[in-house]
Amino acid sequence: MSRVSGKTARAHPVDSASRRVRGKVPTMHDVAREARVHQTTVSLALRNHPRLPLATRQRIQKVAARLGYRPDPMLAAFNFHRLASHPVKGTPAIAFILDADARRCFSQRAGHPVVIEGARQAAKERGYGLEPFVLDSEEIGPRRLDQILLARGIAGVVVSTFETKTTRLELDWPRCCAVKIESRHLWPPLDVITNDQHQVTRLGLRRMLDLGYRRVGLVSTREAERRLGDAFRTGFLVEQASLPESARVPPLLLDDSDRKHPERLLSQWLEKQRIDAVVSNLNDVARFIEATGRRIPMDLAFASLDLTPETPNLAGVVQNHALVGRRAVEQVIALLHAHERGLPEVPSVTFVPGFWRDGSSAPPAEAFE
Template identity: 35%
Template sequence: MNRRITLADIAKRAGYHPTTISMALRNHPRLPQATTKKIQELAKEMGYQPDPALGALVAYRRNASPKQQAAPLAYVTKWDTEWGWKKTNTHLSFYEGAVSRARELGYKIDHFWLGQPGVSHQRTNEILLNRGIRGLIIASHMPGSDEEPALDWSKFSSVKIDFVPTRLHVHTISNDQRAIVQLAFKKALKAGYRRIGFVLPHWYDSYVNNAWSAGFLTSQLQVPEEDRIPLKFFHTSPGTNSGVPVTEFEQWRLKHRPEVIISYSEFVKSAFEMLQIQTPDDFAYIDICPETKDGSNAGVFNNCTRVGELAVEILAGQLQQNQIGLPQYPTVTKVEGTWIEGESLPKRELATSAANH
């Protein structure tokens, strides 16, 4: 068996102290990039591989040692007001998950609002650096606020929750909206429904790279063309809690006669009340963003808290490896939803054959 290549072996070959070798392999920012690149290329050539057992021991000792002051991570938002995003349960859950996981990993979350009057992005950048903040979570940007924050990304490790701003190419963590709709559609078929409608505001779909509509349109391939109800977008103010336009919704419903409607309650609840609609008497209903698991509505719980937790975990991994700056190959990590049985989707006697596949 070949002997494992050590830091001392690389140091002897490169002519550097083992400490310098260790710093280079961890992408330490204090080393010149040219030195880091040279040492990393040599380590690769020599066949160096980190010892995972040793890495686990180092992590154990770090966690077992007396706790020092928690290192700060920045939670950077851009809503119409500093805390306006908290009115949306999804965004609040992202934040709560991040705060909780940060505490468990020895970090703390500091909130930064990019809409602060009189505070430029350049000034925000200076404040972040002066406070010793090296990790950024970009989250809760208003739909339409697609401008990339003018920060010096070469100084930070960063991740993004959801897809806005789209021009910022960092590692992204999001709910799996496409799979959520596909699961809802599958459950509707399994319960015996054929004519399945999907209604939502247009901005809600574009905010997540059209993942909602993609999930619905691909699911429709499972049913005969005569049972496919066209996807219905409504144009409402982006980022607001505006409900579905009642008259337009009722016209669509009477024209297509859906047996089940997929949407989210915050959007359709007021229309249901004004039209005195009772689910499942008038039609069955599936909520793609339920806030509770009480069983009143069938739906797919989004597990948004887990999205926030994962954002911290991925960012912490970057910080531990000194991965600073924009990644060459950004990745997207998606969190699946969890199906919730509910009274709004009772089973029919006959199920479609498509549900059995």
């Protein structure tokens, strides 16, 4: 029997459309009553907390979706600060996946450890843990990883760096809220968070030209270009398009076989193209240039397109790896809160720009004239 207060016991759920007609916004209390559970259980289910069985979480999430329940953004903001100050036990986890062949990218000299640290910090601030998984055909393959994620109740997934020889990652994607970091060559077509290597390269070339260098060349690898959608090379060619044809230099793209000892190939390219400055996403190129008998910066200027704390004297562009990791986790958590699982209908790409830093490897060209 209906009452003036509007608190009516019903045998059937009421659809969200009829609630909105009467102007009543569904609350967590409504979801709890409809699902016949406590509000705390609803809160845990909507946060996909592993404390609850997967079937219970999914049942409550379906009830919330049917009622048209949306979390209060002000309350969510309050909870964010509460969790940041007082972490709860049984922290839910987000998986951070990379393949075994890409582990070299996580050496201490690369920017990738900064990516995972940024991701870990963002997860911690929001009450989540970050759990890395390395895919290996012998130890943990996709099928085994699926079993682990399901058993641990992990639905949030960040897919990180994969070598280009790995072209597909088969997981139970309809169950996951997932994004990729770089690895745009890799199936499935998820939303991507990446440094803006196109902008980074254009900025690096532009600054070298502003410093007075006339013949600036790019050194990259075919592997990096395939993994990043030709971002370095296309950025370089686009920025070069505004130069006179006589000032344009063809990029040097190294194969894996050239990567460890490219000195001969590099020396031939430098001499043939009469290059006075090099930009590269490979910081080792500075060492290889000096191995050809050329001095930096007296004979040739060099600017890195991926400066790290280990290269304090180099000029170049700093890529914001920590922010890439942070944005990836933030997006996964947003998907978890919105219960948006599976592959996106139209995948998006979020680009994080870099910034220039002066250094002794690229002084003004006039200093050596």
